Amino acid sequence: IYDIVGYENLINLPENEDEVRKVIQPAMDYLNEIKPYLWNKGETYPATIAQLDNMYSDGEVYFTMTYSPNTVKGKIDSNEYSKDTEIIAFDKGNISNTHFLTIPENAPNKEGAMVLINFLMSIDAQASKTDTANWGDMTVLDMDKVPNEEKSKFSETAEFGKTLPELNAGLVPIIEKIWTEEVLQNGK
Numbered sequence: 760i761y762d763i764v765g766y767e768n769l770i771n772l773p774e775n776e777d778e779v780r781k782v783i784q785p786a787m788d789y790l791n792e793i794k795p796y797l798w799n800k801g802e803t804y805p806a807t808i809a810q811l812d813n814m815y816s817d818g819e820v821y822f823t824m825t826y827s828p829n830t831v832k833g834k835i836d837s838n839e840y841s842k843d844t845e846i847i848a849f850d851k852g853n854i855s856n857t858h859f860l861t862i863p864e865n866a867p868n869k870e871g872a873m874v875l876i877n878f879l880m881s882i883d884a885q886a887s888k889t890d891t892a893n894w895g896d897m898t899v900l901d902m903d904k905v906p907n908e909e910k911s912k913f914s915e916t917a918e919f920g921k922t923l924p925e926l927n928a929g930l931v932p933i934i935e936k937i938w939t940e941e942v943l944q945n946g947k
Contacts, residue, residue, distance in 0.1 A: 760783050761852065761854060764783055764786050765851065769783075769930075774929040774930060774933060779930060783934065787941040787942055790942045791941070794942070801942070808824070808825070811823045811824070815840065816834075826855060827856070828897075829889060829895040829896060830896070832846070832914075833892065833895040848921075852921040852923040854922075854924075855924065855925075858896075885900050885913075886913045
């Protein structure tokens with residue numbers, strides 16, 4: 760949807776099914792156009808990303824998807840994925856996932872939670888997070904602000920191109936409903 764419609768046309772969409780349907784219709788049309796070339800001709804889809812990953816590992820499909828390209832590097836290193844696996848990115852940008860840390864108002868130990876959050880935002884914790892043997896996720900730190908002598912702690916980050924944020928969470932069930940009607944159930 761981002762690639763066909765453009766993220767800039769989605770960010771201010773109201774949570775109104777008719778408006779959303781009108782804006783994303785070109786993407787639904789494209790998805791229907793490529794259905795004959797998809798696994799099982801688009802009649803069914805893998806239920807989870809884990810299932811899709813397994814299908815990719817088994818050579819049943821030609822690609823899988825992720826928010827974090829470093830996890831792919833980890834799966835290549837562990838031989839879960841073939842060594843000829845390539846990480847590709849969309850020219851117009853790729854959805855990235857932001858991780859938020861918060862402290863509930865009624866938290867019994869706010870000071871302890873702040874200590875934990877401070878640690879999780881530290882260079883050491885963020886560097887460990889990039890290690891494909893651990894999580895393999897991208898750091899949230901601005902690497903231009905990390906001291907040069909600390910940069911070697913970070914695993915090489917896979918090239919992921921321009922990153923785009925996720926849409927307003929309220930749009931997701933609307934888009935899923937439209938996709939189900941327009942693509943999944945189309946032709947059945």
